[in-house]
Amino acid sequence: MNRTTRALAAVLGAAMLVITGCGGGAGSGASTATELVTTQGVPAAPTGTLRYATWQETPSFDPPRTTTQNGPVIFPVYDTLTSMDENFDVVPWLATGWSQPDPSTWRFTLRDDVVFHDGSRFDAETVKLNLERAKTVTGGPYTNIYAPIAEVTVLDPVTVDVAFSVPSPNFPYSMATVAGAMVSPKAVQDGTDLTRNPAGSGGWIWEAGEHREGAQHVFRANPDYWNRDAVKAETVEVKIIQEDNARLNATQSGQADVMATLQPGQIEAAESAGLRTLSDFTITASFLIMDREGSLVPAFAEPKVREAVGYLLDREAYNMAVLAGKGESASGGFAAPGSTWYDPELESLRQADVDKARQLLAEAGYPQGFSFQVGNQPVIKTVNETVAQLLADGGITMEIVDVGQGQYTAEVRKGHFPAGYFVPTSIDIDQWWTRTVSNAGIYNPFDLTDLADLDARYAEGAALSDPPARKAVFDELQRATVERGVLFPLSQIPRSAGLRSTVHASQQPVFAPEDIAPRPFHLWAEQ
Numbered sequence: 001m002n003r004t005t006r007a008l009a010a011v012l013g014a015a016m017l018v019i020t021g022c023g024g025g026a027g028s029g030a031s032t033a034t035e036l037v038t039t040q041g042v043p044a045a046p047t048g049t050l051r052y053a054t055w056q057e058t059p060s061f062d063p064p065r066t067t068t069q070n071g072p073v074i075f076p077v078y079d080t081l082t083s084m085d086e087n088f089d090v091v092p093w094l095a096t097g098w099s100q101p102d103p104s105t106w107r108f109t110l111r112d113d114v115v116f117h118d119g120s121r122f123d124a125e126t127v128k129l130n131l132e133r134a135k136t137v138t139g140g141p142y143t144n145i146y147a148p149i150a151e152v153t154v155l156d157p158v159t160v161d162v163a164f165s166v167p168s169p170n171f172p173y174s175m176a177t178v179a180g181a182m183v184s185p186k187a188v189q190d191g192t193d194l195t196r197n198p199a200g201s202g203g204w205i206w207e208a209g210e211h212r213e214g215a216q217h218v219f220r221a222n223p224d225y226w227n228r229d230a231v232k233a234e235t236v237e238v239k240i241i242q243e244d245n246a247r248l249n250a251t252q253s254g255q256a257d258v259m260a261t262l263q264p265g266q267i268e269a270a271e272s273a274g275l276r277t278l279s280d281f282t283i284t285a286s287f288l289i290m291d292r293e294g295s296l297v298p299a300f301a302e303p304k305v306r307e308a309v310g311y312l313l314d315r316e317a318y319n320m321a322v323l324a325g326k327g328e329s330a331s332g333g334f335a336a337p338g339s340t341w342y343d344p345e346l347e348s349l350r351q352a353d354v355d356k357a358r359q360l361l362a363e364a365g366y367p368q369g370f371s372f373q374v375g376n377q378p379v380i381k382t383v384n385e386t387v388a389q390l391l392a393d394g395g396i397t398m399e400i401v402d403v404g405q406g407q408y409t410a411e412v413r414k415g416h417f418p419a420g421y422f423v424p425t426s427i428d429i430d431q432w433w434t435r436t437v438s439n440a441g442i443y444n445p446f447d448l449t450d451l452a453d454l455d456a457r458y459a460e461g462a463a464l465s466d467p468p469a470r471k472a473v474f475d476e477l478q479r480a481t482v483e484r485g486v487l488f489p490l491s492q493i494p495r496s497a498g499l500r501s502t503v504h505a506s507q508q509p510v511f512a513p514e515d516i517a518p519r520p521f522h523l524w525a526e527q
Helices: 068-074 124-136 185-190 244-252 264-272 303-312 315-323 344-348 354-363 378-392 408-413 429-437 452-462 467-483
Strands: 018-020 049-054 082-084 090-092 095-102 105-110 149-156 159-164 204-206 216-221 235-240 276-289 371-376 397-402 419-422 487-499 503-505 523-525
Touching (some): 049 068, 049 244, 049 523, 090 095, 105 124, 124 149, 124 185, 244 264, 264 276, 264 315, 264 487, 276 303, 276 315, 276 429, 303 378, 315 378, 315 487, 344 467, 371 378, 371 408, 371 419, 378 397, 378 419, 429 452, 429 467, 452 467, 467 487
Parallel strands (some): 049 235, 371 397
Antiparallel strands (some): 018 276, 082 090, 095 105, 105 159, 149 159, 204 216, 216 235, 276 419, 276 487, 503 523
């Protein structure tokens, strides 16, 4: 049994996906029955059932309205504009290539052989329709991606220009996530309610009659798929199992083949049971204070209170309690060690100091502390309980409130909670800023403008072509985010999924940095 190893790198550096477990890693050149990537026994036609265990139901099959956490039920039925390889480099999918005719424009060339499940065809007009429609979605999870789009211009049926009001250097990367999933033009034009009527062109077709809300989705292989070599499983079945141990038990017992969101403390148990693990450091566990003007919790309007929170969030204690010591608690910033954006000088920022925190709370007028609420889902219960214990050392009471399945980010975006736990990417600094931190991002339900100067600084950095100069700007932004009491890093955490040894792949599966499980392309399971 190989021990788990992880590469620490970045999409703009040298991020690597590590596959461990019985039988060795992918790409080793051998082809034993226990390996994931193999040239032996590859099905000539889709065969069998590939079963996933994921932790939440999607609130909608409309891509602009569902989060990346719901990828397991989105990727079988939808194609994205781009995709990613094992090094997290953006690669062709519906788009065959892209370039920048000017710093504020991305030009995409497209496939001409893609047909949606409803018979409509994919072309440049489809991209324009999707992006313009997505830009109008209110309160969606990808506002930071769509809002800067100024104009989408069709040059010919297979060429489209996407122009931005501000530079968007990571847009091709974003188009490889759920945000880049393309919806049928017929469905858009007909005003179809996509909540439970997906309208994609993906490798599998959703079976409405086999759906059990909150429990199961079933997809069947698309016989007219443009990329038939990527579809190896005849059926993809996605089971919704909220509790972490139940999800692992289902995979170990053979009720599921692929487990999404394998928790760090489960990795050794999973590998001991013969599962492979896909694991890397691409996300930062973080605590975000959104109510910085005190609309719900007056205490949070005090800078010294927010500073005190930073001193109470003991990163080493968090790492041991939540991640079984498998995180990278030393990093004070939000970038993965070894990545382009990592700044070692941030490691000492806000070291745990309970006495300092109590002093700051007293100076701010809260010597006895205060209380506030955060939202909760089963998958983050241990996180919330640990953060609550850390804050309690300073007299702060954090009340944990359960929300409906799959509704955590929606409740946050509605302004129902003043603060909470988030896992922004640690390898794409643009996505980290524009989605999670910026006043223009999706986690500003109180319409704050307190980071206007930092947003302007970000825009300056995004426009820079000199890498060291650009990095210097993002070093400033990471430091300012902590010093102003906006977002606190808790740990770099292993992003992991588990696979039974009966799962194989004809080539390296797609497991993009924001995915919670490998996508079903190229995968099949022994029956």
